[in-house]
Amino acid sequence: MTITLDVLVVSYNTSKLLRPMFNAMDQAAAAVKIQLRYLVLDNESSDDSVCELSKFPLAKLIVNDVNVGFGRANNQLLPLVEADYVLLLNTDAFVSPDTLNLTLSFMANNPDCGILGVKLVGRDGELQPSCRYFPTPWNLFLARTGLARIFKKSVMVDDMIWAHDDVRECDWVPGCYYLVRRTVLDQIGLFDPRFFMYYEEVDHCRRAKAAGWKIFFYPHTSVVHLGGESAKTTGEISEGGKQLSALQIESEHLYMRKHYGLIGLLNHCILYYIGVFLAFLKAVLQRKNSGFLERLSANAKMFFKILMVTGFGKHSAK
Numbered sequence: 001m002t003i004t005l006d007v008l009v010v011s012y013n014t015s016k017l018l019r020p021m022f023n024a025m026d027q028a029a030a031a032v033k034i035q036l037r038y039l040v041l042d043n044e045s046s047d048d049s050v051c052e053l054s055k056f057p058l059a060k061l062i063v064n065d066v067n068v069g070f071g072r073a074n075n076q077l078l079p080l081v082e083a084d085y086v087l088l089l090n091t092d093a094f095v096s097p098d099t100l101n102l103t104l105s106f107m108a109n110n111p112d113c114g115i116l117g118v119k120l121v122g123r124d125g126e127l128q129p130s131c132r133y134f135p136t137p138w139n140l141f142l143a144r145t146g147l148a149r150i151f152k153k154s155v156m157v158d159d160m161i162w163a164h165d166d167v168r169e170c171d172w173v174p175g176c177y178y179l180v181r182r183t184v185l186d187q188i189g190l191f192d193p194r195f196f197m198y199y200e201e202v203d204h205c206r207r208a209k210a211a212g213w214k215i216f217f218y219p220h221t222s223v224v225h226l227g228g229e230s231a232k233t234t235g236e237i238s239e240g241g242k243q244l245s246a247l248q249i250e251s252e253h254l255y256m257r258k259h260y261g262l263i264g265l266l267n268h269c270i271l272y273y274i275g276v277f278l279a280f281l282k283a284v285l286q287r288k289n290s291g292f293l294e295r296l297s298a299n300a301k302m303f304f305k306i307l308m309v310t311g312f313g314k315h316s317a318k
Contacts, residue, residue, distance in 0.1 A: 004083035014091040015049040032101040071191035071200035090176035092226040114184040114213025117173025131217035137268035172205035199251035257313025
């Protein structure tokens with residue numbers, strides 16, 4: 001029986017990446033008996049992405065005149081889905097020739113797997129976080145303060161120490177290569193539209209697990225993920241590769257309120273400001289320049305402002 005796959009692609013100011021992304025997918029599709037469709041949405045790109053996409057006649061294209069965000073854009077494509085499997089693929093993610101064959105075979109042989117991710121590597125081959133666990137107020141605090149080295153038994157969002165060469169069940173996988181069984185989408189839908197960007201796949205995996213599905217990390221193929229290509233066009237990329245911190249903070253508030261309630265969100269806020277205080281104290285003792293302290297203060301103010309704008313995490317700011 002021929003496997004059917006719908007590939008959902010959200011494009012935003014990454015025109016130069018489109019042809020290599022499609023070429024890699026076409027090569028991978030040639031290695032497996034598959035009926036494949038591309039469902040593409042351009043999210044108000046200001047470069048020549050729409051012109052470039054028009055060169056791919058097999059891609060069904062929708063063009064937005066407003067950037068609605070990553071999650072909402074994928075939701076726009078959901079009514080067009082007809083296939084047994086759905087792949088969410090970033091424009092800066094390039095599959096290996098065996099990726100589709102191996103991951104679709106794994107899904108077919110493991111009917112309890114609802115969502116599958118793969119090993120993600122950078123352009124230089126360096127491993128990226130690929131097998132991830134749910135964020136909590138506590139593990140985010142430990143990660144941001146560096147205290148995870150003391151509380152070693154705490155489950156962190158990312159565990160990069162192991163070799164990433166075994167299939168593992170995990171809590172969530174990144175959305176740059178996000179293979180979903182159609183049955184999952186029929187049951188729980190796709191993304192919560194309140195998440196403009198960030199945390200949408202975390203929330204979706206959490207809902208899938210609550211519905212009885214398993215999330216797996218599959219290491220026997222890899223996808224080259226450049227990371228942050230769309231974000232570079234809209235805002236400054238801060239230290240550590242974290243883009244668009246305001247959107248990230250907003251999504252954190254929404255996620256904490258949704259899954260941990262108001263008390264959980266308040267715990268998250270308290271721990272965040274304890275972390276800010278510790279960072280301030282460390283900066284003073286190390287005599288860091290005033291610019292660092294100013295950025296720390298600005299981030300703390302933005303954190304509180306977004307908390308207010310979202311009604312303590314009840315709704316999105318946009």
